[in-house]
Amino acid sequence: MEIFFQSLISGILIGGVYALIGIGLTIIFGVMRVINFAHGELLMLGMYATYFLHAVFHIDPFVSIVITIPLMFLYGAILQKIFINRILDALPQNQILLTIGLGLIMSNAVMLAFTSDYKILTTTYSSSSVTLFGISLSTPLMISFAITAVITAALYWFLLKTDTGQAIRATAQDREAARLMGINVKRMSIIAFGLGSALAATAGALISPTYYIFPQVGSAFTLKAFVITVLGGMGSVVGATLGGVLIGVAESTGGVYFGSGWKEVVVFVLFLLVLLFKPAGLFGKSRT
Amino acid sequence: MRRFLVSLTLICLLVTPAFAAKVKIGFVNSMTGPEAPIGENLTNGVTLALEDLKKKGIDVDLIKEDDTGKPEKSMAAFEKMATRDKVAGVVGPYSSKCANAIAKLSEKYKIPLLIPVASKDEITKQNLKWVFRLSATTYDYATILLDMATSLGKPKTMAIINENTDFGTSGAKSANLYAAKKGITIVAEESYAPGSPDYRSTLASIKSKNPDLVFMVSYVADSILLMRQSREIGLSPQAFLGAGAGFATQAFAKEQDISNNIFSSTQWTGDVNWPGAKDFAARYRTRFGKEPTYHAATAYESMMIMGQTASQAKSDPKRTRDLLKSGKWNGIMGEVKFLDYLGYTNQNRHQMLVEQIQGGVHETIYPPKYVSKKPVYPFPGWTK
Numbered sequence: 001m002e003i004f005f006q007s008l009i010s011g012i013l014i015g016g017v018y019a020l021i022g023i024g025l026t027i028i029f030g031v032m033r034v035i036n037f038a039h040g041e042l043l044m045l046g047m048y049a050t051y052f053l054h055a056v057f058h059i060d061p062f063v064s065i066v067i068t069i070p071l072m073f074l075y076g077a078i079l080q081k082i083f084i085n086r087i088l089d090a091l092p093q094n095q096i097l098l099t100i101g102l103g104l105i106m107s108n109a110v111m112l113a114f115t116s117d118y119k120i121l122t123t124t125y126s127s128s129s130v131t132l133f134g135i136s137l138s139t140p141l142m143i144s145f146a147i148t149a150v151i152t153a154a155l156y157w158f159l160l161k162t163d164t165g166q167a168i169r170a171t172a173q174d175r176e177a178a179r180l181m182g183i184n185v186k187r188m189s190i191i192a193f194g195l196g197s198a199l200a201a202t203a204g205a206l207i208s209p210t211y212y213i214f215p216q217v218g219s220a221f222t223l224k225a226f227v228i229t230v231l232g233g234m235g236s237v238v239g240a241t242l243g244g245v246l247i248g249v250a251e252s253t254g255g256v257y258f259g260s261g262w263k264e265v266v267v268f269v270l271f272l273l274v275l276l277f278k279p280a281g282l283f284g285k286s287r288t
Numbered sequence: 289m290r291r292f293l294v295s296l297t298l299i300c301l302l303v304t305p306a307f308a309a310k311v312k313i314g315f316v317n318s319m320t321g322p323e324a325p326i327g328e329n330l331t332n333g334v335t336l337a338l339e340d341l342k343k344k345g346i347d348v349d350l351i352k353e354d355d356t357g358k359p360e361k362s363m364a365a366f367e368k369m370a371t372r373d374k375v376a377g378v379v380g381p382y383s384s385k386c387a388n389a390i391a392k393l394s395e396k397y398k399i400p401l402l403i404p405v406a407s408k409d410e411i412t413k414q415n416l417k418w419v420f421r422l423s424a425t426t427y428d429y430a431t432i433l434l435d436m437a438t439s440l441g442k443p444k445t446m447a448i449i450n451e452n453t454d455f456g457t458s459g460a461k462s463a464n465l466y467a468a469k470k471g472i473t474i475v476a477e478e479s480y481a482p483g484s485p486d487y488r489s490t491l492a493s494i495k496s497k498n499p500d501l502v503f504m505v506s507y508v509a510d511s512i513l514l515m516r517q518s519r520e521i522g523l524s525p526q527a528f529l530g531a532g533a534g535f536a537t538q539a540f541a542k543e544q545d546i547s548n549n550i551f552s553s554t555q556w557t558g559d560v561n562w563p564g565a566k567d568f569a570a571r572y573r574t575r576f577g578k579e580p581t582y583h584a585a586t587a588y589e590s591m592m593i594m595g596q597t598a599s600q601a602k603s604d605p606k607r608t609r610d611l612l613k614s615g616k617w618n619g620i621m622g623e624v625k626f627l628d629y630l631g632y633t634n635q636n637r638h639q640m641l642v643e644q645i646q647g648g649v650h651e652t653i654y655p656p657k658y659v660s661k662k663p664v665y666p667f668p669g670w671t672k
Contacts, residue, residue, distance in 0.1 A: 116321060
C-alpha cells in the first residue's frame with residue numbers, strides 16, 4: 001500500500017510539470033489551430049536559460065523563472081510574428097513542417113553553441129526529500145509542484161477575468177466571430193504563442209534541478225505534450241491540466257505494477273482507450 | 289611542353305602516395321547525440337594514439353565518422369569506409385548497439401573491425417572472424433562486481449536495474465547468470481527506457497524488497513538521476529554496484545552527495561601498473577584538462593594496435609586480420625591477445641577492475657593486486 005501511495009504521489013508531483021507543458025501547447029492550438037512541434041525545444045531553451053543563470057549568476061533555478069518567463073514570452077512572441085503568423089491559413093502539413101523545422105534549428109543551434117554534453121544542474125536540495133507517513137516526498141518536486149499550481153491558478157484567473165484573457169478565449173472559440181466583435185486577433189495570436197512558450201520554458205526551468213539538460217532533450221517532451229493535449233481535448237486548458245496529472249500518475253503506477261519497461265505502454269493504451277470512447281478527448285468539444 | 293608538364297605533374301601525383309605509405313584507418317564513434325560525452329573520451333584517446341604512431345613512423349590517414357549513437361548511421365559509415373575509402377581496418381564504434389550492428393558488415397566486406405569498448409557479451413560470440421574486441425564483456429562486468437561483493441561481505445539478495453538497450457539488457461542477463469552461480473537470489477529486475485525524469489516508483493518498489501545489493505547498468509545522466517532518486521527514496525543496500533559506463537565517468541564522481549561509496553566496474557584506471565598507463569593518464573590530463581576514463585584508454589590502445597598492424601600488413605585488410613589474430617601486445621591496457629575461448633571468437637581476455645568513489649575520486653579497490661585505497665563496505669547509508 002505504501003508503494004501505491006508513493007507512486008501515486010510522485011506521479012501527481014511530476015504530472016504537475018507535465019500539465020504545464022500541455023497547457024502551453026493547448027493554448028497555442030486553441031487560438032491558432034497550429035500544433036507547435038517545437039514545443040519541446042522551447043522547453044529545452046528554458047532549461048539552458050536556467051542552467052546558465054545558475055552557473056554564471058548563481059541564481060536559484062526556482063527563482064530564475066522570474067527572468068526566464070518574460071524572456072521566453074518575448075521570444076515566443078517574436079517567433080509568432082516572424083514565422084507562425086505567415087502560415088496560419090496554410091495547409092496543416094505545412095504548419096507542421098514549419099514548427100518541426102524551427103525546433104530542429106533551435107536544438108542544433110544550441111548543440112553548436114554548447115556541444116551535446118549533458119549539463120547537470122546541482123543544487124543543495126537536488127536529492128533531498130521529506131518523509132511523511134513512510135512516503136518520501138522529493139523537495140525539488142514539491143517546490144516545482146507548488147509553483148506550477150500558482151502559475152496555473154494565475155493563468156486561469158487571467159483567462160477568465162481579464163479582458164485580454166477573455167479575448168484570447170473568444171479567439172479560440174471562433175476566430176472570425178472574434179474579429180467581427182472587434183478583437184485584435186493578430187495580437188491575441190502573438191500573446192498566445194508568447195504564453196505557450198513561456199509556459200514550456202517554465203516547465204523546463206522547474207525540472208532542471210532534478211533532470212539533466214542536453215540539446216535533444218525536447219523531442220521526448222514534445223511527444224508527451226502532444227499526448228497530454230489530445231488526451232485532455234485539443235484547446236482545453238482544464239483538459240491539459242488533468243491530462244498532465246493523469247499521464248504522470250499512469251507512468252508512475254504503471255512502472256510499479258507492470259515493470260518500468262512497460263510504463264510507456266500503459267500511457268499509450270490509456271491514450272488509445274480515451275480516443276476510442278471519447279474521440280475529442282476528455283474535455284474536448286467535437287468540431288463537426 | 290605544356291603537355292609534358294601536365295603529364296609530369298600527373299605522374300608525381302600518382303607516385304607520391306606510394307612514397308608516403310599512409311595507412312588508411314576508419315574510426316566510427318558517437319561524436320554527437322546522447323552518448324557524445326563518452327564518445328569524446330574515445331576521440332581524445334585516438335588523437336593521442338595518432339601522435340604516438342607518428343613517432344613510430346606510421347602515418348595514419350584517419351577517416352572519422354559520427355554515428356550519433358544510432359546503429360543505422362554506424363552501418364552507413366562502415367559501408368562508406370569499406371567501399372569508398374577502402375580502409376585497412378576500422379576502430380569503433382562506442383556503444384554496444386552500434387558495434388553489434390556493424391559486426392556483421394565487417395564480415396561481409398572483409399574489413400577487420402577492432403571494437404575498443406562496446407561490451408555486449410554476444411558481439412564476439414557469433415563466430416565472426418573479422419571482428420576483434422579489446423575490452424572485457426558485460427559478463428566480466430557482472431563477475432568482477434559480484435566477486436568483489438562476495439569477498440567483502442555476505443550478500444544474499446540482489447536487485448537489478450538496467451537500461452533497456454543492448455548494453456543494459458546484456459549486462460542484466462550476465463548479472464542474473466552469475467548471481468545464480470554465486471547463490472545470490474534476484475529479488476527484483478527492472479528495465480527502464482532511458483530519459484524518463486522519474487524513477488522514484490520503481491526505486492520504491494525495489495526498496496520494499498530490501499535487497500543486499502543493487503546492480504545498475506546505465507549511461508551517463510541516468511546514473512546520476514537514479515542515484516539522486518535512490519537517495520530521496522532512502523534506498524540503502526549493502527552496496528550499489530554500477531556496471532561501468534555512466535558510473536565510471538568524472539561527471540558522476542563529481543556529484544559527491546550521491547556518488548560517494550558507489551562501486552563501479554572498469555576496464556582501466558589511471559593508477560594501474562600496466563606499462564605506460566600512468567604516463568598516458570598524466571599526458572591526457574595536461575592535454576585535455578580532464579581525467580581520462582577507461583573509454584579513452586581502450587580507444588588509444590585499439591588505435592595503436594590497429595595502426596601498427598595495418599602498417600605491418602601494408603594496408604591489406606586480409607593480412608591485417610591475420611596479424612591481429614596472431615599478434616600479442618603489452619601496453620596501457622595490459623597484455624592483449626585475441627583468443628577463441630568459451631564460445632568467444634577474437635576476444636581479448638582482459639582483466640577488469642573495480643573502483644569505488646571516495647571523496648569524489650575513483651579509487652581502485654579490487655582485485656587486491658591493483659588496490660589503491662581500502663574499500664568502504666557495507667554502504668554506510670545516506671548523509672542527510
